[in-house]
Amino acid sequence: MSxxxxxxxxxxxxxxxxxxxxxxxALIGADPIAALGALAAGALGDRIALENTVVxxxxxxxxxxxxALSFRCGIWNIGGEGQLYVGALAATxxxxxxxxxxxxxxxLPLALLVGAGAGALWAGxxxxxxxxxGVSEVLSTILLxxxxxxxxxxxxxxxxQEASGAYPxxxxxxxxxxxxxxxxxxxxxxxxxxxxxxxFAVWVLLFRSAAGLRLRAVGxxxxxxxxxxxxxxxxxxxxxxxxxxxAGLAGALEVSGVTGRLFENLASGYGFxxxxxxxxxxxxxxxVLPAAFFFAxxxxxxxxxxxxxxxxxVAVQVIEALVILFSVSFALPKSxxx
Amino acid sequence: xxxVALRDICKRFGATEALCGASLELEPGSVHAxxxxxxxxxxxxxxxxxxxxxxxSGVIEIDGRPVxxxxxxxxxxxxxxxxxxxFMLVPALTVAENLVLGEPGSAWLPRARLAAEARVLxxxxxxxxxxxxxxxxxxxxxxxxxxxxxxxxxxxxxxxxDEPTAVLAPPExxxxxxxxxxxxxxxKSxxxxxxxxxxxxxxxxxxxxxxxxxTVASRxxxxxxxxxxxxxxxxxxxxxxGRPPETEPGPLALELVGARAPGLAGIDLALRAGxxxxxxxxxxxxxxxxxxxxAGVRALDSGExxxxxxxIAVIPxxxxxxGLILDLSVEENLVLPEAARGGEPPIFRARIVRKAExxxxxxxxxxxxxxxxxxxxxxxxxxxxNQQKLSVAxxxxxxxxxxxxxxxxxxxxxxxxxxxxxELRREARAGTAVLLISTExxxxxELGQRIAVLFRGRLLPVAAGAHTRAAIGRLxxxxxxx
Numbered sequence: 001m002s003x004x005x006x007x008x009x010x011x012x013x014x015x016x017x018x019x020x021x022x023x024x025x026a027l028i029g030a031d032p033i034a035a036l037g038a039l040a041a042g043a044l045g046d047r048i049a050l051e052n053t054v055v056x057x058x059x060x061x062x063x064x065x066x067x068a069l070s071f072r073c074g075i076w077n078i079g080g081e082g083q084l085y086v087g088a089l090a091a092t093x094x095x096x097x098x099x100x101x102x103x104x105x106x107x108l109p110l111a112l113l114v115g116a117g118a119g120a121l122w123a124g125x126x127x128x129x130x131x132x133x134g135v136s137e138v139l140s141t142i143l144l145x146x147x148x149x150x151x152x153x154x155x156x157x158x159x160x161q162e163a164s165g166a167y168p169x170x171x172x173x174x175x176x177x178x179x180x181x182x183x184x185x186x187x188x189x190x191x192x193x194x195x196x197x198x199x200f201a202v203w204v205l206l207f208r209s210a211a212g213l214r215l216r217a218v219g220x221x222x223x224x225x226x227x228x229x230x231x232x233x234x235x236x237x238x239x240x241x242x243x244x245x246x247a248g249l250a251g252a253l254e255v256s257g258v259t260g261r262l263f264e265n266l267a268s269g270y271g272f273x274x275x276x277x278x279x280x281x282x283x284x285x286x287x288v289l290p291a292a293f294f295f296a297x298x299x300x301x302x303x304x305x306x307x308x309x310x311x312x313x314v315a316v317q318v319i320e321a322l323v324i325l326f327s328v329s330f331a332l333p334k335s336x337x338x
Numbered sequence: 339x340x341x342v343a344l345r346d347i348c349k350r351f352g353a354t355e356a357l358c359g360a361s362l363e364l365e366p367g368s369v370h371a372x373x374x375x376x377x378x379x380x381x382x383x384x385x386x387x388x389x390x391x392x393x394x395s396g397v398i399e400i401d402g403r404p405v406x407x408x409x410x411x412x413x414x415x416x417x418x419x420x421x422x423x424x425f426m427l428v429p430a431l432t433v434a435e436n437l438v439l440g441e442p443g444s445a446w447l448p449r450a451r452l453a454a455e456a457r458v459l460x461x462x463x464x465x466x467x468x469x470x471x472x473x474x475x476x477x478x479x480x481x482x483x484x485x486x487x488x489x490x491x492x493x494x495x496x497x498x499x500d501e502p503t504a505v506l507a508p509p510e511x512x513x514x515x516x517x518x519x520x521x522x523x524x525x526k527s528x529x530x531x532x533x534x535x536x537x538x539x540x541x542x543x544x545x546x547x548x549x550x551x552x553t554v555a556s557r558x559x560x561x562x563x564x565x566x567x568x569x570x571x572x573x574x575x576x577x578x579x580g581r582p583p584e585t586e587p588g589p590l591a592l593e594l595v596g597a598r599a600p601g602l603a604g605i606d607l608a609l610r611a612g613x614x615x616x617x618x619x620x621x622x623x624x625x626x627x628x629x630x631x632x633a634g635v636r637a638l639d640s641g642e643x644x645x646x647x648x649x650i651a652v653i654p655x656x657x658x659x660x661g662l663i664l665d666l667s668v669e670e671n672l673v674l675p676e677a678a679r680g681g682e683p684p685i686f687r688a689r690i691v692r693k694a695e696x697x698x699x700x701x702x703x704x705x706x707x708x709x710x711x712x713x714x715x716x717x718x719x720x721x722x723x724n725q726q727k728l729s730v731a732x733x734x735x736x737x738x739x740x741x742x743x744x745x746x747x748x749x750x751x752x753x754x755x756x757x758x759x760x761e762l763r764r765e766a767r768a769g770t771a772v773l774l775i776s777t778e779x780x781x782x783x784e785l786g787q788r789i790a791v792l793f794r795g796r797l798l799p800v801a802a803g804a805h806t807r808a809a810i811g812r813l814x815x816x817x818x819x820x
Contacts (some may be wrong), residue, residue: 210681
């Protein structure tokens with residue numbers, strides 16, 4: 001019964017949002033059926049469209065997992081965007097400046113680790129500020145986003161700029177430092193397999209481990225948790241580090257699996273859409289899979305909708321906003337419940 | 339004719355009768371003490387007067403005319419002001435702004451004029467406060483003055499203060515009492531809720547005593563001594579429903595030596611294995627800090643806590659705030675302390691929970707403590723009694739050498755109360771050192787082999803032959819404290 005309800009509410013939210021979007025499209029003079037049809041076709045219509053959607057899903061999935069995890073602990077990590085950028089930056093620095101064309105068997109896993117570590121460190125700043133100085137993590141993570149995005153802009157205009165100096169972007173990753181595309185696919189890369197497995201790992205962490213019980217306890221009642229000898233400060237730090245690592249890993253996967261180099265606006269807005277992903281998933285790690293797919297489909301279908309139905313792609317952002325609105329106005333789960 | 343009269347007020351909240359037959363008469367130019375045990379109905383009665391609570395029956399008269407007080411604004415209009423235990427001030431506003439907040443007036447508040455008017459007002463009542471100071475920068479005693487000033491600024495003739503001295507240091511208490519005496523001389527009627535006998539005798543001229551929601555006495559204070567007041571407050575002895583366990587104290591299990599911390603003014607206490615010691619006292623006399631100390635979430639400023647038979651387990655006084663996590667399941671609540679210690683076997687292996695072991699452990703606890711629930715039910719779905727049994731079960735899971743139970747039967751029905759009390763006796767018989775901290779006198783008498791009273795952060799021992807309501811009631815009011 002509870003499983004039915006767990007799925008019914010997000011599905012309902014998505015459906016109501018799409019219906020409301022159809023109404024809006026009609027209001028601006030577009031044919032809603034055609035527009036939404038184009039959106040669906042652009043996202044899911046053929047193999048290439050589907051692969052595009054799956055590729056877009058990767059960062060949403062990872063950052064969304066991190067957001068869900070931290071929200072469960074009562075920590076509002078809004079910094080997924082910045083943590084992703086820092087992860088991409090660190091991985092790129094390692095690959096293009098640190099290892100050069102080092103042996104791929106080492107450099108690729110190392111790049112992913114460094115990306116995750118950098119994301120964790122970036123979130124760790126927010127954790128330290130919160131635990132030591134009482135600075136709200138909402139503020140610090142938002143502000144750290146700006147710094148991270150601007151740091152990437154500076155890096156690709158400066159120390160990490162490609163050797164030719166033609167564009168503000170890094171050198172291309174050597175093949176050995178790139179995630180292989182899966183056999184028979186055009187774009188879907190090995191990293192996405194890893195990303196798809198992580199929700200299950202996070203689910204075990206959250207619902208089957210001592211650490212997960214502690215962090216849910218802190219999210220539900222810091223006072224009661226402290227009385228049971230759980231340290232809210234330690235759990236806060238831990239969850240921010242994990243959450244940042246997931247976002248940092250997303251950044252590393254993006255540069256080594258998708259773009260093959262670092263540039264500005266690498267993954268603009270993914271960090272924020274990931275918050276919507278986590279909310280639509282009702283903070284359930286497994287639910288993040290379909291939720292990330294849904295938002296990825298919206299994003300990747302928006303171009304087609306613009307081309308075919310002459311609807312501005314910003315309309316998709318309106319749909320996204322509606323989904324968020326409807327999914328959060330259906331009661332969010334108590335953060336400790338499944 | 340009294341300025342205010344509350345006659346035969348009754349109020350029921352669900353199944354509990356908070357007030358029935360409560361009366362209070364206030365004369366102009368008097369300070370009236372309202373006295374009673376925790377839960378006697380004092381706060382409910384003044385909330386009726388202030389319009390926070392509608393009585394089920396009874397009459398409120400002001401200057402002889404019956405009135406209806408549906409809300410606090412009506413109370414204010416009738417000249418009744420209230421100083422709450424928790425101040426109702428906006429921290430970011432200045433003193434002057436807080437003074438006029440909520441008053442009908444012009445939309446524009448020029449700062450200078452506001453401050454000037456506030457200064458006049460504060461001077462008239464002899465309250466030394468800077469009108470332009472931000473409220474959050476004030477000391478607690480100053481905030482209290484601001485609350486009083488605010489009530490007076492609204493034209494209050496009747497001023498109700500709910501345990502105003504609980505938050506004050508001794509010299510500040512003297513200042514407050516002097517202020518109350520001055521206001522009395524100006525003709526105000528003041529209601530002072532207090533448990534401190536010395537304060538009551540210092541400034542009050544009449545006293546009304548509430549017991550279990552009834553007014554049991556209302557008379558001039560002159561000629562009443564501490565033992566008489568204590569007896570009025572706690573009533574005559576009924577034979578206790580149960581008896582303390584008969585165990586021989588074993589080796590020392592826990593020792594507090596000269597324990598000082600905010601709220602604790604030097605406590606010495608020795609607990610022996612197999613002993614059940616009960617601490618009585620009215621809430622706010624050190625119970626909270628003591629619980630936090632034993633729970634390990636507060637350190638001592640000076641003195642020492644020696645635990646010779648670890649671990650200490652605490653059954654928290656506020657099971658919702660500090661005890662259970664209502665949105666976790668019964669089984670998760672049960673093993674949370676084990677998860678806190680990094681995931682101990684046998685419930686956890688390699689820090690991952692073993693579902694079968696968890697289910698079994700929870701089932702055993704449910705059976706042993708007769709908790710009406712299934713292991714996976716959220717704690718929220720349990721009744722109060724079953725939640726408390728779960729809290730007891732969790733505390734005992736640690737196999738404590740010292741068990742501290744704070745108001746363990748508060749809010750429980752008769753059956754659940756008996757079962758929790760029996761559990762404490764059983765622990766003592768099993769050799770655990772048990773410390774009961776309870777504001778309920780019957781519970782203390784029923785369980786405590788040794789009894790002491792917490793008063794202003796100190797322990798007043800009760801002689802072994804004097805385990806009576808009257809003797810303990812006297813100590814609860816602080817007789818013999820100095």
